[in-house]
Amino acid sequence: DAQVISVRWHATFSNFVAATADNGMATFVVCQEFIDALPVHVFEKTDAGWRERMIDVAIQEDDEDIKKQEEDASKAAAATVAAVSEEKQKKEEKKTRLRVVVSPNVSPACKTLLNVDEETGHMKNDNSPVGAVCEVCPEGILLVQDIAKLLERNGGAALIVDYGNDKGATDSLRGFSRHEQVSFLSRPGQVDVTADVDFQALRHAVNHHTVTTTDGEESSVDAPFAFGPVTQGDFLAAMGAVERVVSLIENDDTTDDQAEDLYSALERLILPDQMGTLYKVMAIGRKKDGIFAPPGFS
Numbered sequence: 001d002a003q004v005i006s007v008r009w010h011a012t013f014s015n016f017v018a019a020t021a022d023n024g025m026a027t028f029v030v031c032q033e034f035i036d037a038l039p040v041h042v043f044e045k046t047d048a049g050w051r052e053r054m055i056d057v058a059i060q061e062d063d064e065d066i067k068k069q070e071e072d073a074s075k076a077a078a079a080t081v082a083a084v085s086e087e088k089q090k091k092e093e094k095k096t097r098l099r100v101v102v103s104p105n106v107s108p109a110c111k112t113l114l115n116v117d118e119e120t121g122h123m124k125n126d127n128s129p130v131g132a133v134c135e136v137c138p139e140g141i142l143l144v145q146d147i148a149k150l151l152e153r154n155g156g157a158a159l160i161v162d163y164g165n166d167k168g169a170t171d172s173l174r175g176f177s178r179h180e181q182v183s184f185l186s187r188p189g190q191v192d193v194t195a196d197v198d199f200q201a202l203r204h205a206v207n208h209h210t211v212t213t214t215d216g217e218e219s220s221v222d223a224p225f226a227f228g229p230v231t232q233g234d235f236l237a238a239m240g241a242v243e244r245v246v247s248l249i250e251n252d253d254t255t256d257d258q259a260e261d262l263y264s265a266l267e268r269l270i271l272p273d274q275m276g277t278l279y280k281v282m283a284i285g286r287k288k289d290g291i292f293a294p295p296g297f298s
Contacts, residue, residue, distance in 0.1 A: 013143060017150050029147050029158035029284075035202070036162050038139040040195045041109045042173055044102055045132040049121020050114055052107040053133075055185070058099045098185040113138060133171035135195055141205045148206045148224040148284055157285035157294065163278050164197030166229055172196035199229040199282055206284055227283040227297035233276025236269055238296040 010016040020027065042053040103110075110116040113136045116123055128134075147158045175184030175191040184193045206226035228235075236242075245266045249259040270276045283294050 013146055017146060020150075020154070023154075025154060026156040027150055027154045028156050029150075031143075031158070031160040031162070033162055035137065035140045035143065035160065035197045036164065036194045037192075038137050038143070040135045040137045040169070040173060041113055042133065042135050042171070043110060043114055045128045045130050046102060046121075047130055049106070050110055050116045050123065050126075051105075051121070052103045052109050053100050054103055054107075056099050056101040058097055098188065100185070109136075135169040135172060135198065136201070137169070137195070137198065140197065141201055144202045144226070144284065145205050148226075151224040151285060155286075157283060160197075160202070160229075160282040160284070161232065161279060162197040164199050164229075164280055166199045166203075166280070168200055169196050169198040197280070199280055202226065202282065203228075222286065224284050224286055227285075227293050229280035229282040230297060231272075231277045232279035232281055233270035233272060235281040235296045238298070241266065241270065 008019075010019065043050050044053055106116050106118045106121050110121075111118060114123055114134075144158075144160070150156075151158060173184055173193070173195045175182045175186060175193050177187070177191045182191060184191060203226040206224065230238075245262050248254055248262055254262075268274045281296070283297055285294055287293065
């Protein structure tokens with residue numbers, strides 16, 4: 001049936017790329033708050049140089065003192081025993097099973113992702129102060145490169161919408177539960193773990209790759225290009241969101257309650273003190289006529 005839309009799920013983006021290798025259809029990719037959920041490596045500048053922050057299982061408290069208190073208390077009044085037991089319970093509740101530690105040496109990720117010298121622990125031309133933190137998301141970088149290669153082959157475009165910045169990611173790894181920020185180590189598997197997207201790294205990953213032309217030479221002239229990021233507010237405004245909402249509000253069939261909802265939604269999406277500047281938008285695609293950026297990225 002020509003009217004049936006076929007929906008297929010793929011475990012990874014690379015699987016999707018392989019599955020669509022021969023269809024020749026233009027591809028349009030939308031990443032809405034996707035890259036912020038990918039794993040990141042976190043690095044910290046210490047007195048000894050750059051080290052990677054890692055997750056460790058916290059050493060459990062020694063219960064010998066508590067046990068001795070209980071043995072001594074068994075000879076005393078029942079009230080004393082109850083008090084000691086209560087103290088033990090409180091200590092057990094406060095125990096942290098996971099903790100963040102700094103690697104004692106230069107980790108493999110330090111060497112490959114930051115190009116840190118294994119002996120000195122430092123990077124070339126690095127003036128970062130002790131205590132500086134940076135985050136690297138290699139899966140995000142590989143993803144946008146795969147997207148660019150797919151668009152080069154099939155044509156189309158990609159739109160990435162997420163929160164982050166264009167100056168490099170710093171100490172942003174955090175957890176969310178029930179719309180509130182919590183420790184990302186609390187309740188493993190039950191907390192949303194997220195980090196700000198480093199749009200600078202994504203743009204660099206796309207704009208500095210080369211393609212192989214038909215004559216076998218490498219070129220980046222007609223390669224897909226990364227545009228932006230621009231703020232969500234600016235992007236939506238440039239795409240006519242304000243005019244569209246005004247048109248809907250002025251429609252005779254729009255009720256007062258619907259008009260209020262439309263206005264509130266627009267404010268939430270574009271105002272700087274709400275989502276307008278928190279979220280950024282990046283596009284990947286070819287320049288129109290080799291010159292012009294896509295709409296919203298002038």
